[in-house]
Amino acid sequence: MSAHPRTSSGxxxxxxxxxxxxxxxxxxxAYRTAESAMRLRTRExxxxxEKDVLALRYLLEADRAGTPMSPRDLAxxxxxSSASTTTLLDRLSRSGHVARRPHPTDRRALVIVxxxxxxxxxxxxxxxxxxxxxxxxxxxxxxxAATVTAFLHAMAEAVEAADETQLREDVAQCRHPGPDHGAx
Amino acid sequence: MSAHPRTSSGxxxxxxxxxxxxxxxxxxxAYRTAESAMRLRTRExxxxxEKDVLALRYLLEADRAGTPMSPRDLAxxxxxSSASTTTLLDRLSRSGHVARRPHPTDRRALVIVxxxxxxxxxxxxxxxxxxxxxxxxxxxxxxxAATVTAFLHAMAEAVEAADETQLREDVAQCRHPGPDHGAx
DNA sequence: CAGTATTACTAGATTGTCTAGTTATCAGTT
DNA sequence: AACTGATAACTAGACAATCTAGTAATACTG
Numbered sequence: 001m002s003a004h005p006r007t008s009s010g011x012x013x014x015x016x017x018x019x020x021x022x023x024x025x026x027x028x029x030a031y032r033t034a035e036s037a038m039r040l041r042t043r044e045x046x047x048x049x050e051k052d053v054l055a056l057r058y059l060l061e062a063d064r065a066g067t068p069m070s071p072r073d074l075a076x077x078x079x080x081s082s083a084s085t086t087t088l089l090d091r092l093s094r095s096g097h098v099a100r101r102p103h104p105t106d107r108r109a110l111v112i113v114x115x116x117x118x119x120x121x122x123x124x125x126x127x128x129x130x131x132x133x134x135x136x137x138x139x140x141x142x143x144x145a146a147t148v149t150a151f152l153h154a155m156a157e158a159v160e161a162a163d164e165t166q167l168r169e170d171v172a173q174c175r176h177p178g179p180d181h182g183a184x
Numbered sequence: 185m186s187a188h189p190r191t192s193s194g195x196x197x198x199x200x201x202x203x204x205x206x207x208x209x210x211x212x213x214a215y216r217t218a219e220s221a222m223r224l225r226t227r228e229x230x231x232x233x234e235k236d237v238l239a240l241r242y243l244l245e246a247d248r249a250g251t252p253m254s255p256r257d258l259a260x261x262x263x264x265s266s267a268s269t270t271t272l273l274d275r276l277s278r279s280g281h282v283a284r285r286p287h288p289t290d291r292r293a294l295v296i297v298x299x300x301x302x303x304x305x306x307x308x309x310x311x312x313x314x315x316x317x318x319x320x321x322x323x324x325x326x327x328x329a330a331t332v333t334a335f336l337h338a339m340a341e342a343v344e345a346a347d348e349t350q351l352r353e354d355v356a357q358c359r360h361p362g363p364d365h366g367a368x
Numbered sequence: 369c370a371g372t373a374t375t376a377c378t379a380g381a382t383t384g385t386c387t388a389g390t391t392a393t394c395a396g397t398t
Numbered sequence: 399a400a401c402t403g404a405t406a407a408c409t410a411g412a413c414a415a416t417c418t419a420g421t422a423a424t425a426c427t428g
Contacts, residue, residue: 020326021318021322021329022321023333024321024324024329024333025317025318026333028317030336030340031339031340031343032219033340034339034340034341034343035216035340038344049414049415070375070376072376079224080415080416080417081417082375082376083376083377083378083379083416083417083418084415084416086378087416088415089376091415106424106425107424108376109375109376109424110375117358120357120358124358128346129345132341132342132345133339133342134209136335136338136339136341136342137204140204140208140331140335142204144331144335147324147328147331147332148208148211148332149204149208149210149211151320151321151324151328152211152212152214152215153211153214155218155317155320156211156214156219158316158320159218159219159221160218160221161316162312173304173308174301174304174308235385254406254407255406256405256406256407264384264386265385265386266406266407267386267387267407267408267409268384268385268386269407271384271385272384275384287406290406291392291394292406292407293393293407294407369428370427371428372426372428373425373427375423375424376422376424377420377422377423378419378421378422379418379420379421380417380418380419381419382417382418383414383415383416384413384415385412385413385414387410387411387413388409388410389410390408390410391406391407391409392406392407393404393405393406393407394403394405395403396401396403396404397402398399398400398401
């Protein structure tokens with residue numbers, strides 16, 4: 001790694017030979033990769049599917065916020081059907097991570113609560129990581145934090161701007177009439 | 185939104201009432217959420233599963249780099265079995281996104297190439313987004329880019345540091361002897 | 369009190385993955 | 399050149415997670 005070569009306009013291509021913008025996107029991609037690898041490890045260490053882990057996170061979050069969730073809430077958060085939610089809760093309940101409690105006022109409904117063990121499990125798997133992240137974030141000065149925050153918001157906006165209608169149109173445009181590519 | 189209140193030490197809690205470190209992590213989370221929503225939209229607009237889209241990305245990348253991939257390469261990149269890779273390639277081939285070509289030297293092996301249409305499809309769905317991201321990244325000064333890059337690397341490190349052995353031990357620690365939570 | 373909406377669940381089908389085993393080809397050895 | 403063990407892709411059968419459609423109990427509304 002070279003020292004920071006300076007020009008009159010400040011740092012230039014610090015770190016390696018590539019433009020800073022590329023380095024930034026590369027770093028973002030590296031983070032994404034690391035994150036999904038971590039999620040895979042978490043899933044495997046807990047012996048659960050992806051949705052199950054996500055569900056547990058939502059449930060614990062809701063528990064802490066004092067606003068417990070119903071199966072329906074969970075279904076819409078996870079983007080799965082009511083039927084899948086039932087079987088998901090069966091799984092999580094069988095494994096001891098959640099419990100179905102009667103809703104205090106609505107006798108049709110349920111309140112899903114995460115068990116103590118689920119809380120402990122998630123805390124021990126994700127808590128240390130979160131602490132490391134927070135500690136890194138705290139090392140930023142206020143100005144740096146503002147820069148990073150603004151950048152991340154810009155990135156979120158950039159990926160949100162591609163809405164489905166747009167996507168569908170763009171894809172359709174690729175169908176030049178020549179070869180066959182339809183279903184068999 | 186309040187204007188930036190200053191103290192002698194510079195900006196303080198700019199943007200809203202919360203500590204900058206929290207805002208940063210919140211922004212990171214917002215980005216993650218936006219990204220996975222985008223991935224869902226992409227999958228749906230292309231009528232594919234998650235692995236299929238990912239496979240296509242790897243294939244196009246490899247094509248451009250001039251280092252085409254075999255089914256085996258793809259399997260290891262995607263973390264799926266050889267059998268799943270075969271059916272995945274069946275799907276992608278039936279839908280016209282990839283083609284199986286004989287390997288030039290090894291007659292057992294195949295070379296998977298992405299079709300023109302697949303290239304166009306991916307370019308039109310992800311290209312505009314990538315351009316927006318790049319453009320936002322370019323708006324950063326060299327110093328800002330360095331800050332963001334360093335931060336993202338720190339985040340990647342933070343999530344990588346939780347390796348599976350650690351996770352397993354931590355989880356085991358949650359099993360206090362009391363209630364039954366095993367398989368039925 | 370009657371009728372509609374809503375909640376969670378059940379049944380059956382579909383999809384994507386896995387493990388195990390097959391066939392064809394390669395590379396090294398005698 | 400023939401033999402042997404390794405490797406590439408594929409096939410068969412099973413399993414897990416999801417979906418759609420439909421059911422029973424409960425809540426709300428006129």
